[in-house]
Amino acid sequence: MDPRKNKICQKPDKQNCQHNRQRDRREFLKGAARVAAFGGAAMLTGCSGTLGSKEELSLRWKEYFKKHYRLMTPEEKDETVQRLERLAKIRNGVNIQMSSAAPIDGVLFGYAFNVTRCEGYMECVAACVKENNLDRKSDMQYIRIFEMEHGQMSPEVGNAKFFHKVPVEDHFYMGVQCYHCQNAPCVKACPTKATWQEPDGIVVVDYDWCIGCRYCIAACPYYGRRFNWNDPVVPKQDMTKKQHYLGNRMRGRGQMEKCTFCVQRSRSGRLPACVEACPTGARVFGNLLDPDSEIRFVLKHKKVFRWKEDLGTDPKFWYFVD
Numbered sequence: 001m002d003p004r005k006n007k008i009c010q011k012p013d014k015q016n017c018q019h020n021r022q023r024d025r026r027e028f029l030k031g032a033a034r035v036a037a038f039g040g041a042a043m044l045t046g047c048s049g050t051l052g053s054k055e056e057l058s059l060r061w062k063e064y065f066k067k068h069y070r071l072m073t074p075e076e077k078d079e080t081v082q083r084l085e086r087l088a089k090i091r092n093g094v095n096i097q098m099s100s101a102a103p104i105d106g107v108l109f110g111y112a113f114n115v116t117r118c119e120g121y122m123e124c125v126a127a128c129v130k131e132n133n134l135d136r137k138s139d140m141q142y143i144r145i146f147e148m149e150h151g152q153m154s155p156e157v158g159n160a161k162f163f164h165k166v167p168v169e170d171h172f173y174m175g176v177q178c179y180h181c182q183n184a185p186c187v188k189a190c191p192t193k194a195t196w197q198e199p200d201g202i203v204v205v206d207y208d209w210c211i212g213c214r215y216c217i218a219a220c221p222y223y224g225r226r227f228n229w230n231d232p233v234v235p236k237q238d239m240t241k242k243q244h245y246l247g248n249r250m251r252g253r254g255q256m257e258k259c260t261f262c263v264q265r266s267r268s269g270r271l272p273a274c275v276e277a278c279p280t281g282a283r284v285f286g287n288l289l290d291p292d293s294e295i296r297f298v299l300k301h302k303k304v305f306r307w308k309e310d311l312g313t314d315p316k317f318w319y320f321v322d
Helices: 011-045 054-064 074-092 123-131 185-189 215-219 273-277 294-301
Strands: 097-099 109-114 144-149 171-176 195-197 203-205 225-227 242-244 256-258 283-287 303-305 317-321
Touching: 054 074, 074 097, 109 294, 123 273, 185 195, 185 215, 203 256, 215 225, 273 283, 283 294, 294 317
Parallel strands: 097 242, 109 317
Antiparallel strands: 109 283, 144 171, 195 203, 225 256, 303 317
8 A cells, every 4th residue: 555645644745734624624514504504493393303394494494583673674574574474374274464563653552441330341351362362271361350349449459360240249340451661660671672662652572582581570560471381272263363573473482471552453543452342431542642532531531540650660551430
């Protein structure tokens, strides 16, 4: 055997040998990147044995690496919405219509609850669950109705687990949900900035940037946040197909969610589902910047108060009495 063919790196070929090592390193890194990409894609599909269709894999890959919602251009938001619509069709065979509608100029939403009219019927809760595609398996609810004795003014001393005919004599009812505080503690507590307040006053969540740390739950003094302990279950026939990226689109396990004043409805000029469903007219919603709105009439002419106002959270949710 020719000894020259068996040499590794002799002095005359040092430059070529270094070049070969660099080339080998590049090839190794390229291969590692391909393996990592393949493994990451497999995790994204949530499948151990199959990666799904090529189209689904490509869509999920792009979803995984998209920007935070607030950093997206309008074109990127449109692309994201189109991907989610297509993924819903591929995965579940459902045709959804998703929006990324922005806040309306000159609108600041506010909410008022009439404690003398609410009779605890829970139509608001049922409407909210259906409209916002809430998990049926865990019976998740954004709204809680407290049965209160006269003389009580804080839901913390009320009963939110009543299962009897309503209304009960000598009692009244208070609804609690996200209050969309102007000085929201949950926004300050979020370490990934996954939650923030929009110009129209709605506190929203970019679900894909939520890491599920639940700091916002600890920070919220109003029971306004919910955590997904499992993958939400919503039957196809019950799913609300008109969705908003920051609202009632399907969420995932380990993500936080909350009332968004039905952003998919309110930004298209409709009332939130709970307001529309209330049989006694106890719920009032509208534009705080419009002097002729019903919410402004309530704030001007009714006896109003805000729960835990001393905390300085400045909630845009009032209680009032006739």
